Amino acid sequence: MRGLTLGYGVSDRMVTVVSKTRSPKTAWSWFIHAMRNRSFAVGITVTALVVLMALVSIVWTPYDITKLTIPDRLQGPSLTHLFGTDHFGRDLFSMVMEGSRNSMSVALIAVGVGLFIGVPLGCLAAAKRGWLDDVLMRGADVIFAFPALLSAIMITAIFGPGAINAIIAIGIFNIPVFARVTRGAALAIWQREFILAARAAGKSASRITVEHILPNIANLLVVQATIQFSLGILAEAGLSYVGLGAQPPSTSWGRMLAEAQTMMGIAPQMALAPGIAIIATVLGLNLLGDGLRDITDPQTENLAAHG
Amino acid sequence: MAAFILRRFLMLIATLFVASLIVFAVLEIVPGDPARLMLGLNASEDAIEALRNEMGLNQPIIPRYVSWVGGLLIGDFGTSYTYRVAVSELVTERIVVSLPLAILALALSTSIALPVALLAARHRGTSADTAIMTATQVGVAIPNFWFALLLVYLFAVTLQWVPAVGFPGWGDDPAGSLTALILPAIALALPQAAILSRVTRSALLEALSQDYIRTARAKGVAEGDVLWKHALRNALIPVLTILGLQFAFLLAGTIIIENVFTLPGLGRLIFQAITQRDLIVVQSVVMLLVVTVISINFLVDIAYAWADPRLRGQR
Numbered sequence: 001m002r003g004l005t006l007g008y009g010v011s012d013r014m015v016t017v018v019s020k021t022r023s024p025k026t027a028w029s030w031f032i033h034a035m036r037n038r039s040f041a042v043g044i045t046v047t048a049l050v051v052l053m054a055l056v057s058i059v060w061t062p063y064d065i066t067k068l069t070i071p072d073r074l075q076g077p078s079l080t081h082l083f084g085t086d087h088f089g090r091d092l093f094s095m096v097m098e099g100s101r102n103s104m105s106v107a108l109i110a111v112g113v114g115l116f117i118g119v120p121l122g123c124l125a126a127a128k129r130g131w132l133d134d135v136l137m138r139g140a141d142v143i144f145a146f147p148a149l150l151s152a153i154m155i156t157a158i159f160g161p162g163a164i165n166a167i168i169a170i171g172i173f174n175i176p177v178f179a180r181v182t183r184g185a186a187l188a189i190w191q192r193e194f195i196l197a198a199r200a201a202g203k204s205a206s207r208i209t210v211e212h213i214l215p216n217i218a219n220l221l222v223v224q225a226t227i228q229f230s231l232g233i234l235a236e237a238g239l240s241y242v243g244l245g246a247q248p249p250s251t252s253w254g255r256m257l258a259e260a261q262t263m264m265g266i267a268p269q270m271a272l273a274p275g276i277a278i279i280a281t282v283l284g285l286n287l288l289g290d291g292l293r294d295i296t297d298p299q300t301e302n303l304a305a306h307g
Numbered sequence: 308m309a310a311f312i313l314r315r316f317l318m319l320i321a322t323l324f325v326a327s328l329i330v331f332a333v334l335e336i337v338p339g340d341p342a343r344l345m346l347g348l349n350a351s352e353d354a355i356e357a358l359r360n361e362m363g364l365n366q367p368i369i370p371r372y373v374s375w376v377g378g379l380l381i382g383d384f385g386t387s388y389t390y391r392v393a394v395s396e397l398v399t400e401r402i403v404v405s406l407p408l409a410i411l412a413l414a415l416s417t418s419i420a421l422p423v424a425l426l427a428a429r430h431r432g433t434s435a436d437t438a439i440m441t442a443t444q445v446g447v448a449i450p451n452f453w454f455a456l457l458l459v460y461l462f463a464v465t466l467q468w469v470p471a472v473g474f475p476g477w478g479d480d481p482a483g484s485l486t487a488l489i490l491p492a493i494a495l496a497l498p499q500a501a502i503l504s505r506v507t508r509s510a511l512l513e514a515l516s517q518d519y520i521r522t523a524r525a526k527g528v529a530e531g532d533v534l535w536k537h538a539l540r541n542a543l544i545p546v547l548t549i550l551g552l553q554f555a556f557l558l559a560g561t562i563i564i565e566n567v568f569t570l571p572g573l574g575r576l577i578f579q580a581i582t583q584r585d586l587i588v589v590q591s592v593v594m595l596l597v598v599t600v601i602s603i604n605f606l607v608d609i610a611y612a613w614a615d616p617r618l619r620g621q622r
């Protein structure tokens with residue numbers, strides 16, 4: 001649980017062991033079974049809706065958000081403008097759609113950065129142990145010592161505001177999270193008998209990692225990825241809010257909130273729409289993560305059910 | 308125990324050393340010459356060169372690093388490029404806003420989270436538990452600056468109970484200053500309380516599943532005492548870890564909230580320093596926060612080992 005408040009939910013106790021991988025044939029029946037878990041069902045539905053909204057916004061939004069129509073400004077919610085309009089007469093629903101694409105892509109790519117660098121490092125630490133393990137984990141400790149959001153603000157402010165630097169700033173802090181989770185889980189797998197058998201059969205450490213370790217920790221990594229995804233959405237919102245994320249004419253939920261702040265006295269609906277979008281997305285992802293953890297890890301399910 | 312503390316302490320020094328290298332290196336590769344920025348566009352090359360000498364910018368990199376770290380150790384944080392005063396003075400001036408805010412928020416979050424977690428753990432599986440868990444799930448998802456905007460709208464704009472922004476200063480108006488910290492503290496505290504109550508609840512449930520709890524119940528200890536005296540005390544370790552980290556987070560993480568309320572705290576100082584390229588301020592304040600985080604982690608580790616001797620052998 002350490003680091004949770006800094007924006008990283010890592011727990012060494014979350015280590016679980018999954019004995020075998022599923023064949024694709026059973027994927028649908030697994031999904032039907034998973035939908036019985038309420039957290040998973042709500043989480044996947046909300047997340048799918050937001051992803052759909054982001055995808056649709058690539059080709060279509062109800063109104064063009066780069067066009068200012070001053071006569072229509074500051075309208076309340078109506079049938080023509082679902083969430084109302086802002087101080088430039090832009091349609092808030094279109095802006096929320098456009099914002100969903102920017103917020104989600106920044107958070108998603110930042111998770112990708114963490115996965116692609118952190119997971120190999122974690123596997124390496126678990127496979128080699130010794131000084132390399134020590135160096136890598138102490139390195140993770142050093143990064144954890146930096147207040148994440150503050151450092152992200154520092155990075156984006158110094159290297160220039162914008163989506164790319166926001167991705168880097170958020171992504172850097174995902175690397176030690178995935179490295180630690182991967183190492184912890186991989187270490188537990190390395191202790192198991194089937195690994196001993198594989199070693200006795202002469203398989204190399206890298207082959208064991210790819211063939212046996214990774215498939216067995218994949219569930220855990222998916223759960224962690226959804227958590228980091230939701231934290232990335234919050235971090236992106238914070239960065240954009242202080243003007244260091246998405247730049248005009250593009251927008252993101254955080255940026256919309258920054259613009260809403262100046263209009264708070266006359267148009268509070270401007271703050272409502274992006275705020276609810278952030279909460280719904282983060283909530284959806286967290287529920288999805290909880291649901292996946294319950295489904296893939298019977299131990300915590302029991303703990304939750306029986307206390 | 309002494310060997311354990313020594314080993315941890317050496318690790319703390321090593322971590323601080325590496326962290327200081329990172330902070331120094333990141334700000335070293337920043338584009339832009341501080342001397343040029345300070346003097347503005349019309350400055351002559353000679354004046355810029357003279358200032359660079361005065362600021363020690365023409366020295367090689369290693370002596371500059373050494374003098375920076377040496378200065379930090381004796382409390383000399385350097386002189387701000389833009390404010391032209393000692394950084395330590397700026398920090399002292401700002402910390403009297405940030406520290407009370409962090410303490411207020413932490414106190415608020417703890418006094419909400421502990422009773423809520425005890426209630427949920429005691430009535431686990433009931434509708435009360437479900438309601439609390441749902442509420443905290445939503446609480447975790449709320450960005451604190453959005454919550455702050457709503458608070459401003461409700462209490463400052465609509466009801467006009469408190470001023471929306473600004474800070475009168477402790478010397479001029481102590482009561483007004485405290486009032487100015489209330490909304491920011493609530494905005495910071497509620498999302499933290501949501502996290503804290505979730506952690507505390509799971510820690511309590513884990514403690515409650517232990518054998519000594521069964522023993523306590525078997526010998527007839529009242530359920531309230533089981534919860535307060537046995538479970539809570541054993542659940543405190545993860546709770547204290549989170550509290551320690553939340554405090555460090557609150558000191559540093561107020562950066563955005565301080566911007567919402569235009570409070571002259573540490574977060575706002577560092578934000579302004581970053582935008583004005585006042586690198587010495589950024590370096591020193593970031594380092595100060597890193598030292599705080601690392602020290603809190605160190606103390607938590609020591610407290611763990613003191614409470615649980617099994618941990619002393621681990622690396």
